Amino acid sequence: xxxxxxxxxYFQAITGLEDTDLCTxxxxxxxxxxxxxxxxxxxxxVDRPFATESIDATAATxxxxxxxxxxxxxxxxxxxxxxxxxGLAWKLITLPFSIVSSSLGLISGAIGFGMxxxxxxxxxxxxxxxxxxxxxxxxxxxxxxxxxxxxxxxFVSRFxxxxxxxxxxxxxxxxxxxxxxxxxxxxxxxxxxxxxxxQDTPVFCENSLCNDVFVAFVNENFVxxxxxxxxxxxxKMSNSLKASRFPFCAVVMAASNQRIALLQQIxxxxxxxxxxxxxxxxxxxxxxxxxxxxxxxxxxxxxxxLREEQDAAYQAALExxxxxERQRKAEQERLEQEAAEAERKRKxxxxxxxxxxxxxxxxxxxxxxxxxxxxxxLGAEPEKGPxxxxxxxxxxxGERKDRRFHCTSTIQSLYDxxxxxxxxxxxxxxxxxxxxxxxxxxxxxALSLKEAGLHPQASLFVEMI
Numbered sequence: 418x419x420x421x422x423x424x425x426x427y428f429q430a431i432t433g434l435e436d437t438d439l440c441t442x443x444x445x446x447x448x449x450x451x452x453x454x455x456x457x458x459x460x461x462x463v464d465r466p467f468a469t470e471s472i473d474a475t476a477a478t479x480x481x482x483x484x485x486x487x488x489x490x491x492x493x494x495x496x497x498x499x500x501x502x503x504g505l506a507w508k509l510i511t512l513p514f515s516i517v518s519s520s521l522g523l524i525s526g527a528i529g530f531g532m533x534x535x536x537x538x539x540x541x542x543x544x545x546x547x548x549x550x551x552x553x554x555x556x557x558x559x560x561x562x563x564x565x566x567x568x569x570x571x572f573v574s575r576f577x578x579x580x581x582x583x584x585x586x587x588x589x590x591x592x593x594x595x596x597x598x599x600x601x602x603x604x605x606x607x608x609x610x611x612x613x614x615x616q617d618t619p620v621f622c623e624n625s626l627c628n629d630v631f632v633a634f635v636n637e638n639f640v641x642x643x644x645x646x647x648x649x650x651x652x653k654m655s656n657s658l659k660a661s662r663f664p665f666c667a668v669v670m671a672a673s674n675q676r677i678a679l680l681q682q683i684x685x686x687x688x689x690x691x692x693x694x695x696x697x698x699x700x701x702x703x704x705x706x707x708x709x710x711x712x713x714x715x716x717x718x719x720x721x722x723l724r725e726e727q728d729a730a731y732q733a734a735l736e737x738x739x740x741x742e743r744q745r746k747a748e749q750e751r752l753e754q755e756a757a758e759a760e761r762k763r764k765x766x767x768x769x770x771x772x773x774x775x776x777x778x779x780x781x782x783x784x785x786x787x788x789x790x791x792x793x794x795l796g797a798e799p800e801k802g803p804x805x806x807x808x809x810x811x812x813x814x815g816e817r818k819d820r821r822f823h824c825t826s827t828i829q830s831l832y833d834x835x836x837x838x839x840x841x842x843x844x845x846x847x848x849x850x851x852x853x854x855x856x857x858x859x860x861x862x863a864l865s866l867k868e869a870g871l872h873p874q875a876s877l878f879v880e881m882i
Contacts, residue, residue, distance in 0.1 A: 424451055436662055438615045439655075442646060565591030568648040572611065576643065580622045585609070585632055585641035592650060595642035600671040603711040605680065605703055607639040607696070610655050612646050612663040617686045621664040628689035638700055639668075658682070666692070668699050670706070784839070792837035795830060799823055806866045807874040810848070812840050813881060824867040828857050831866075835879065845882040850875060 425440055428451060434440050447453040570589040577584065585607065588595045592608075599606040609626065612618055625631060635641055644651030646660075654660075658667050658679065666683040681699045683692065798821050799805050808831060809819040820834055831848055835841070848857045850871075857869065857877075866872050 421449065424449060427451065428454060434661060438612065439646070439660070439663065442612065442614060443652070446647060446652065563591060565650045566594070568644065568650050569642070572643055572645050572648065572651070575613075575645070576611070576622075579619075580627050583627050583629065583632060585626065585635045585639075585643075587641050587643040590642075592642060592644070592654060595640060596669070596671055596677065599640035602640060603707050603714070604638065604640050605699065605707070606669050607635055607641045608654070608658070608667040608669060609641070609643040610646055610651055610658070610660055610663070610665040610667075611643055612665070615663040618664055621686045625687060625689045625692055626664075631689040631692055634693050634696065639696070660684070668696065670703065788837045788839050791833035794833055795837065803873075806872045808834075808866075808871065809874075809876045810835060811876070811878040813879060814840070816840060822866060824872040825865050827862060828864050828866070828869055829862040831857070831877070832862070841879065843881065847880045847882060848877045849880045850877055856880075 424444060425437070428440050428444060429435065429437075432440070432455065434443075444451075444454050566589065569587070569591060573587050573589050576587065587609070588598060590598070596606055611622075644654055646652050646655050646663075655665065658665070659682075662684040664684075664686055667679060668681040670678050670680060672678040680703060681695060683695055687695070801807075801821065804824050805821050806824045806826070807819065807821055809817060810831075811817050818835075818838055818840070822830060822834075828848070835846075835848070849855065850857070855870075861869060866875070
């Protein structure tokens with residue numbers, strides 16, 4: 418198997434690929450190692466049905482940037498015997514290579530784990546004795562870019578370098594990201610697998626792929642993604658899409674239940690007119706599905722917006738109700754406080770009124786008692802006689818009172834007589850005579866009526882102080 422042509426023939430016989438250039442590129446990519454090259458083909462699940470029964474791609478929704486295209490669930494168009502899974506003979510032929518590949522993988526994994534463990538122990542021991550490797554001064558952590566995105570950016574850069582910037586707008590992202598982008602924009606995904614060493618590639622790229630009409634048509638109606646078969650993702654996509662002839666283009670779309678539908682394969686060189694015609698037909702056939710998806714998405718957005726508006730309205734109404742409830746409670750608390758304050762004031766006023774009435778009653782009782790005592794202290798009114806003085810008292814109200822007193826009675830007796838009558842509301846007053854005007858104040862209270870010149874009769878009036 419040392420001869421290149423023998424390896425190529427053997428590889429074609431084992432894999433069933435007829436395109437010599439593709440087989441050469443695959444072998445070259447694996448260093449003409451037949452085992453590795455055939456293992457890259459046979460590592461695909463040979464029992465996977467591609468036609469009537471599609472493969473679930475649930476995991477595609479979790480991580481799209483680093484997703485292996487080989488794990489994509491494809492719904493491929495049925496044509497001939499391509500719908501049948503590989504037979505028993507194929508499994509028997511590829512079985513030794515699968516076993517060898519798996520064994521090498523286990524041995525490599527064991528060796529790698531041993532090296533990692535040994536390195537970890539050595540690093541720990543050196544760290545314990547104080548030896549550290551040289552520090553990286555001014556180093557910054559690298560920006561993490563997935564391998565698929567890196568390959569996509571490299572493909573776009575190389576394509577522009579070789580054929581110029583007039584090209585389909587290939588996304589510089591992995592295939593799964595491009596597929597997600599097409600789904601979000603409700604467009605089909607145009608896939609171009611680039612075989613740089615194929616004899617038809619330069620002419621196809623220059624005349625068809627970079628044609629102004631074709632470029633405008635693709636950029637307007639599709640999301641475009643390209644990959645080189647020399648890259649990991651491009652190579653795996655060529656296997657997944659069953660690319661057997663180059664140049665190779667395809668149209669795919671995200672199907673239901675997280676599956677991918679292959680709508681069209683375009684193999685071999687085609688003119689830009691033929692490419693546009695084929696793509697136009699695919700667009701027309703897929704239009705109802707895309708329109709339905711767009712309408713469903715718009716309906717979902719409208720429903721979501723309606724729910725958000727309803728939620729916002731409900732929240733606003735709830736907040737308004739809560740504000741009214743708070744206002745009602747505050748008003749109720751204010752009224753209760755005012756009622757409590759009014760009740761407190763009423764009780765205070767009632768207590769004060771009762772106290773005032775009590776004090777007034779007590780005062781009135783004291784005055785009545787005082788008048789009674791003073792009345793009793795006067796004794797009985799004497800009969801007229803030579804030693805009896807007749808006294809007339811005039812009050813501010815015009816009322817007059819008169820009484821007879823012994824001439825030996827004191828001026829105090831006159832005050833006691835006035836007090837016992839209860840005709841005055843005040844205690845401060847004086848007894849005054851007019852002719853001559855004489856005020857009988859506190860200094861004359863001990864004088865007798867005779868000594869004061871009031872015998873045998875006197876007329877006095879009450880003067881308020």
